[in-house]
Amino acid sequence: xxxxxxxHLDGPISLDLTLRSGQVxxxxxxxxxxxxxxxxxxxxxxxxxxGILETDRKDAEIVRHYFALNHPLEEIYEAFPxxxxxxxxxxxxxxxxxxxxxxxxxxxxxxxxxxxxxAHIRAMSLAIRxxxxxxxxxxxxxxxxxxxxxxxEALLRACGLGYRAPHLIATARRIxxxxxxLEALSSLETADLRRALTGLPGVGVKVxxxxxxxxYERLDAVPIDVWIHRVLLAMRRGRGGTASQLASYARRxxxxxxxxxxxxxxxxxxxxxx
DNA sequence: CGCCAGGGTCTCG
DNA sequence: CGAGACCATGGC
Numbered sequence: 179x180x181x182x183x184x185x186h187l188d189g190p191i192s193l194d195l196t197l198r199s200g201q202v203x204x205x206x207x208x209x210x211x212x213x214x215x216x217x218x219x220x221x222x223x224x225x226x227x228x229g230i231l232e233t234d235r236k237d238a239e240i241v242r243h244y245f246a247l248n249h250p251l252e253e254i255y256e257a258f259p260x261x262x263x264x265x266x267x268x269x270x271x272x273x274x275x276x277x278x279x280x281x282x283x284x285x286x287x288x289x290x291x292x293x294x295x296x297a298h299i300r301a302m303s304l305a306i307r308x309x310x311x312x313x314x315x316x317x318x319x320x321x322x323x324x325x326x327x328x329x330x331e332a333l334l335r336a337c338g339l340g341y342r343a344p345h346l347i348a349t350a351r352r353i354x355x356x357x358x359x360l361e362a363l364s365s366l367e368t369a370d371l372r373r374a375l376t377g378l379p380g381v382g383v384k385v386x387x388x389x390x391x392x393x394y395e396r397l398d399a400v401p402i403d404v405w406i407h408r409v410l411l412a413m414r415r416g417r418g419g420t421a422s423q424l425a426s427y428a429r430r431x432x433x434x435x436x437x438x439x440x441x442x443x444x445x446x447x448x449x450x451x452x
Numbered sequence: 453c454g455c456c457a458g459g460g461t462c463t464c465g
Numbered sequence: 466c467g468a469g470a471c472c473a474t475g476g477c
Contacts, residue, residue, distance in 0.1 A: 200458060292459035298475060299458080340473030345460080382460050403458035420467080444458075 185238040187231040189247030192273030193224060196245065199274055199445040201392050203287055203300040204307065204320075217244045218280050219312065219319040229273060246275050246395075254397075254435045258442075263413060264432075267442035274445065276438060277392060281360040282353070283320040284393035289346050289380040290339055291388075298338065305337035326350035345380025352378060368396045383425075391437040400428045400440045405447045 193213055197205040205215035212225035217240055224233045224241060233241045242248070251273075258264050290306075291299045303320075310325050310333075311318035321329075327350040334343040352358050363374055368390060375386040390399035402410070402424055410424045413431070418424075432439040 288458075289460095291457095293457055293472085294459090294474075295457045295476070297457095301475085335473085338474060341471090342460090342473080380460065384459060388458070401458065404456085405458070422466095448458095 183235050184232050185235045186227075187233065187238060187242055187245075187247055189231070189245075189249075189275075190229040190251065190273055191226065191231050191245060191247065191275050192229070192271075193226040193231065195271050195274035195445065196277065199271070199441060200296045200448070201277055201388075201441065202279060202284075203296070203303040214317075216314060216317055216319055217241070218283075219314055221315050221317060244278055246278050249275055249397075251275070254438050257433045257435050258439055259431055259433060261413065261431075263409065263443060263446075264439055267439070267446035270446050270449065271442040274442060276395075276397060276441060278395055279393045280320075281364075281389070281393045282323055285349070285360065285375070285378075285381070285385075285389050286320065286323075286326070286346060288385045288388045288392075289349060290342050291385070292342060292380070302338045306334070309333060309337055323350040323353040327354035342380060348379035349381065364394055368399065371396070372399075383421075387437075391441075397435050397437045398429075399437045400425070400432060401437075402428065403444075405444055406440055409443045409447055 197213055205213050208214055212223050214223045216222070220237070220240060222233060222237050222241060224231060226232070231241065231245060231247065255268060258268050287299065287303050290302050294302070307318035307320055310321035310329055326346060329347060331343050331347060334346065339346065353360060358378070363371055366374065371394060372386045372390060375381050375389055376383060384401050384403060387399045387401040390396040391401060402421070407424065410427060411419050414427060428436055428440070
């Protein structure tokens with residue numbers, strides 16, 4: 179990246195935390211320390227200098243949007259809960275941003291995510307791209323719903339999906355058939371949008387909340403996976419651990435940017451577990 | 453080898 | 466409604 183063509187983008191960010199905190203699965207570290215990946219079907223290289231994002235000038239707008247550089251981090255941090263766990267996660271993850279991912283790509287990867295570790299989701303995502311996606315340079319775009327709607331289930335299982343393969347195909351078909359328009363859904367209120375998403379095969383409340391948070395900018399959505407489940411249990415010190423109790427507790431306690439808080443708590447828990 | 457992973461769906465009480 | 470069985474796969 180020659181500097182005269184490099185754009186320095188506003189808004190502090192930690193690229194490492196943002197791209198390796200389990201919200202997106204296809205970015206790769208290059209030897210020079212920069213990161214390369216596709217935003218939709220555009221190949222982009224980004225790097226970070228003193229907490230500021232740099233990219234090629236021609237990619238500035240799409241990068242600014244994808245990395246959500248206009249999210250008001252200081253305001254979000256002001257709204258973090260005062261309890262020790264939330265504050266520790268804030269200190270540990272400062273600069274982590276919730277991305278604005280393409281809708282279908284985000285929905286599809288999280289359909290494949292159930293009962294899989296982050297490393298596996300990454301492997302499946304790359305295999306799906308290579309097997310079904312359009313080549314873009316040395317990378318592959320994530321295949322659209324039309325392409326996955328006519329995918330062979332056995333070939334999809336060969337990407338490591340197991341029982342998730344028919345779910346992904348079924349949801350791809352609903353969208354390719356025109357029954358569901360993921361872009362049009364963005365005008366729905368969060369509760370209605372969540373209902374629409376959970377109506378799709380392979381999409382329960384947890385996956386729907388991931389998509390709400392990572393692709394529809396619903397920053398109060400809280401995905402509760404096994405890690406966050408444990409964190410919320412610890413915060414509640416033994417009082418009630420049913421799914422609905424924890425969800426209601428998260429809504430009540432994590433504030434207007436609950437999704438951000440959740441992502442910081444998630445990353446902290448995983449880092450400390452290693 | 454057994455255990456766990458950013459769960460969803462179906463059944464049964 | 467809430468709990469439990471079942472579902473594939475791979476890293477450790």
